[in-house]
Amino acid sequence: MSELLLASGSPRRAELLRQIGVQFVVAPVPIDESPLPGECAQHYVLRMAVEKSQAAVRCFGSGAILTADTTVALDGEILGKPGSQDEARALLAQLSGRSHQVLSAICLTAAGRSESRFSATTVTFAALSDSVIERYLRYGESMDKAGGYAIQGAAAAFVEAIEGSYSGVVGLPLQATCQLLDAFAIPYWSRLS
Secondary structure, eight states, rough: OEEEEEEEOOHHHHHHHTTTTTTTEEOOOOOOOOOOOOOOOHHHHHHHHHHHHHHHHHHOOOSSSEEEEEEEEEEEEEOOOOOSSSHHHHHHHHHHTTTTEEEEEEEEEEEEEEEEEEEEEEEEEEEOHHHHHHHHHHHTTTTTTTTGTTTGGGGGGGGGEEOHHHHHHHTTHHHHHHHHHHHHTTOOOOOOO
């Protein structure tokens, strides 16, 4: 099988794939990532992963294509990526002292077939003071992250508990990814250049 195409612009997803030794190329595809009215978070991330896969097939044709999507949900409401510092501040204030869900979906398409996997992780934040939120915003990690935080960065200090896939919170649930790679006979843990 030819080299895997990661249809994502996320440097975090690329780093996670490198971590497990997958040989791949990066080629993001743009799609409308707006949730549908009333759409639940699980359906949303699965739909996004599948739609990204379909867009990548249209752009690049055949081959092995991996796509993913991650979102944060609080009390069933999808919390997207903040569009401004004010939105990031509001998201972090909502998450402060509470548990929320980080939902990730992945889709692998190759040889005329497609399979998806879903991962749900519960993350509990400590109570965040206004001054802590302001310092984090100045740190500069919020803007391109679901929920306005990067668990693999400075926001790790906010986490009191995590139940589920840490790598799924970062953006690519590796255990589920390896299941899909195995299903399509795509190697990982390879150190070949």
